[in-house]
Amino acid sequence: MNATQEHQAVTFRRASADDLDTLEQIENRCFDGDRLHRRSLRNWIKAPHGEFIVAVQQDKVVGYGLVWCHKGTRLARLYSLAILPEMRGSGTAARLMSELGSATAARGYLFMRLEVAKSNTAAVALYRRSGYRVFGEYHDYYEDHSDALRMQKTIRYLSIDKTQHLTPWYQQTTPFTCGPAALMMAMASLDETLVVDQKQELDIWREATTIFMTTGHGGCHPLGLALAASQRGFSVDVLINTEGPLFVEGVRSAHKKEVLGVVHQQFVEKTGQDTHIRVVYAEIGQQRISDWLQEGYAVIILISTFRLDGKKAPHWVAVTGIDERCFYVHDPDAGDDSQLAIDNQYLPITREDFDKMSAFGSGRLRTALAIKKRSR
Structure with missing residues (x-):
């Protein structure tokens, strides 16, 4: 029987107690150590969280x-594969x-993680082809003292429903330009002719x-981003839950706080004069x-x-x-070189976590922009 015939002949189903003897035999043939014993296999067959x-x-x-399947979280772990x-x-x-x-x-889990022997190059290659990426390493993890790689994959992406917004992804090119990168992604989702590059960013x-910000160059003010979007042909709704100067708690210098206040007031005045912006x-x-x-x-x-x-x-x-479970976002910050772009696209964040993440600082600042292309 050739590989194609084997591929077609294989089917999949849930394990049952009748499989116990065979599962034990497979375990013994496939692993020299760190085996699942018969009792563990029996328990896993019955486990509701597996x-x-x-x-x-x-x-x-x-x-x-x-x-x-970890209880109370959206994280699952590939415990064993043989x-x-x-x-x-x-x-x-791969099919399994x-x-x-x-x-x-289908249970609502979002991420799958696994550990694999660093020396098992065939398994590592299989997982990479299946979409997993390395995000850590365990030293002296197995019985033989070998090391393990930690790998992760997003297994549940955006539902295809009326709240989906297809959006091109753009990686910010500096540590301080997440605002422009996010705005460019939003604008490009509405206007395919928009140039998305570092110059625009x-x-x-x-x-x-x-x-000014806590350290380094300043970040972007929501009203400043609204003005930038308006100048590029978009109508903008801005929601902010406070009317005072923003981000002042992030700087210690009284002079810097004063400058932030001046910049804030300039943005307030300019948006007040722009008929395409509603705050x-x-x-x-x-x-x-x-x-x-x-x-x-x-x-x-x-x-x-945080x-x-x-x-x-x-x-x-x-x-x-x-x-019903999540918000999905494009994060323009891809982090270090080991992080793949796909891990930052349509990233699922549970509604509960989203509520906590969307409040910044001790003042719990919440702000968002909604844009639409203006008709000519």
Whole structure:
């Protein structure tokens, strides 16, 4: 039987108690150490928080995959994967991983993580082809004292529904231009002719910067971003839950605080003169964001990065969708070189986490922009 026939003949189903003997045999053939014992296999078959799927060829179990679904979170873990040696190279392992991902995502889980021996190059290559990326390493992890790589994949992306907003992704090119990057993504989602590049990014930053922030160059003021969008042909709704100068708690110098106040007042005056900008001082609810998306607006919102990197920095992201469980965002900050662009696109954030992330600083600043292309 050739590889194509093997691929077609393999089916998948949930493991049952009748599979226990075969599963134990597979475990013993596939692993020299760190094996799941018979009792553990039996418990996992019955576990309500597990996805235990077997691969079957001609009524014979030829492999299995086991996922542990963490209670109270949206994170799952690929606990074990084993395929009989004679089935390797048939594509069964990749198909089994796809089955596990689909079953786990159907439970509402968003991310799948796994550990794999660093020396197991074939398995590492399989996981990479399946969309996993390395995000850490465990030293002396296995019984034989070998190291393990930690890998992760997003298994649940944007639902295809009326709140989806297809948006091109753009990576910010400096540590301080998340605002321009998020705004460019939003504008480009509404205008395919818009030039999205570093020149535009820096132009918008100069137009919208607050001048000072906690460290380094200033970030972008929501009213400054609104003015930049208006100058590029968009109508803008701005929601801010405070009328005073923004980001002043991020600087210690009295002089810098004074300058921030002057910049804030300039933005207030300029937006007041722009008939294409509407500023509303009010709290931002999830329903308002959902309504914007359904009405065809592109939305960007300020978040705190504390839950992302522990730094409590203000950070602009583009909102790309919403469903019953999550908001989805494009994050323009791709982080270090090991992070893939796909991990920053349609990134799912639970509604509860989104509420916490979208309040910045001790004053719990909330602000967002909704833009639409103006008719000519």
